[in-house]
Amino acid sequence: MLSARNLIPFRRRRFCDKKKVGREMNTDIRQRYPYLYETHLHTSEASACARSTGKEMARACKEYGYTGIFVTDHNWGGNTAIDRGLPWEEWVEAFGQGYEHAKTEGDRIGLDVFFGYEAGYCGTEFLIYGIDTAWMKAHPQLQEAGVEEQYRLVHGAGGLVVHAHPYREADYIREVRLYPEWVDGVEGVNAAHSNSHSKGHAHPEYDARAIAYACANKLPMSAGSDIHNTQLFGGGVAFRRRLASAEDYIKAILTGEDYVLTDGEKWYDRLGNII
Numbered sequence: 001m002l003s004a005r006n007l008i009p010f011r012r013r014r015f016c017d018k019k020k021v022g023r024e025m026n027t028d029i030r031q032r033y034p035y036l037y038e039t040h041l042h043t044s045e046a047s048a049c050a051r052s053t054g055k056e057m058a059r060a061c062k063e064y065g066y067t068g069i070f071v072t073d074h075n076w077g078g079n080t081a082i083d084r085g086l087p088w089e090e091w092v093e094a095f096g097q098g099y100e101h102a103k104t105e106g107d108r109i110g111l112d113v114f115f116g117y118e119a120g121y122c123g124t125e126f127l128i129y130g131i132d133t134a135w136m137k138a139h140p141q142l143q144e145a146g147v148e149e150q151y152r153l154v155h156g157a158g159g160l161v162v163h164a165h166p167y168r169e170a171d172y173i174r175e176v177r178l179y180p181e182w183v184d185g186v187e188g189v190n191a192a193h194s195n196s197h198s199k200g201h202a203h204p205e206y207d208a209r210a211i212a213y214a215c216a217n218k219l220p221m222s223a224g225s226d227i228h229n230t231q232l233f234g235g236g237v238a239f240r241r242r243l244a245s246a247e248d249y250i251k252a253i254l255t256g257e258d259y260v261l262t263d264g265e266k267w268y269d270r271l272g273n274i275i
């Protein structure tokens, strides 16, 4: 007859193999939330620090299994690849090329591609969603807008302003600056911080701080990879249904629809708890 003591090793083997449990759980989560979106992605057409084109990024993301991507290149306040001396409309046109190339390829291969951008303010960065290049061209005041005015303009147009990696420390970020009243949400999980394959900004504690900040201010959270080439991390936001548009994404985030966050390895509920 087996004594309780004899049972312990068996139980440990069966239930405490964390690696196995993690893999099984991930498969289960992917089945429950099959529609994965990359929300933070750069292209070499418009971001000086990116290495792959919009077309290449779209292909890699489709292969990885993403349902869709948001192209979020660095704007005039960040590491843009577009000549800042260009007239506004020409600047916006050139800036949109990374997105356009990703979109053309996405339409061909079955990947949903949405426009966005990453706005820089002396290193403090915001992810902007739900507007397009036509709207940008019609709003040249964006160029001079401070963080508060940016929020008024973008939020007023039905767009979404998300504070990107709020606690990242880097050469290009002078200091951590927080604007809870001038954002709609917070990038709680940035795969560049926490994915084990990241070669830059790899500090998981930046994510932990961002999650705590979002929770303390009751701001919804997103996740993205901040990817600059086709060596994807797999980060993003996963939903139970396919999103119809960028506006649909915004609605889902703001209304607290059932979604999960990932850095490509770990999974979190939308409140930032590891699941």
Ligand SMILES: [Zn+2]
Pocket (backbone or CB within 6 Å): 042, 047, 049, 050, 074, 079, 228
């Ligand atoms: Zn960059």
Ligand SMILES: [Zn+2]
Pocket (backbone or CB within 6 Å): 040, 041, 042, 118, 226, 227
């Ligand atoms: Zn970025």
